[in-house]
Amino acid sequence: MQKSRLVNIMPTDHEFMEMALVEARGAALNNEVPIGAVVAFEGRVVGRGRNMVEELNDPTAHAEILALREAAHNLDRWRLTDCTLYVTLEPCAMCLGACYAARIDRLVYGAASPKFGALGSAVELRGTEKLNHRLELRGGVHSEEAAKLLKEFFQEKSQRLGRG
DSSP states (O other): OOOOOOOOOOOOHHHHHHHHHHHHHHHHHTTSOOOEEEEEETTEEEEEEEOOHHHHTOTTOOHHHHHHHHHHHHHTOSOOTTEEEEEEEOOOHHHHHHHHHHTOSEEEEEEOOTTTOTBTTSOBOSOOTTOSOOOEEEOOTTHHHHHHHHHHHHHHHHHHTTOO
16 A cells, blocks of 8 residues: 655745735725735735725835735745745835835736836836845736736726726
């Protein structure tokens, strides 16, 4: 009889992005722009965030920033090396800067952000030679679902304001 082996199955980029989408849906329920983020370390989530700008009256309360703060707290270190940030929308300049400051190794995002995206959609801020940190990037993971959440949110908001 053959012995069975335990296999440690790590969540995939798609599974972590699905978790970020749950956070985005939670933001929408609170009338926040539906963007969600999770930070993963060694196959587990160590930080979660959803946009809370309106709720906290804080222009820096973006999903990415809140997820990075929680991860730093949970890991008891500000350098988040060996971590991956999953976010449903291409980060803005502030959030991309926070990723570099936190030394995130990987950044995986869903939809492009033509108005604010700092990875080439609006401006290009990635990987200049002057930065002392390199970031592995992957875009387009669950991009259709992330874009749909945003589109529906803004359509509904526009209708409530009598613009649609």
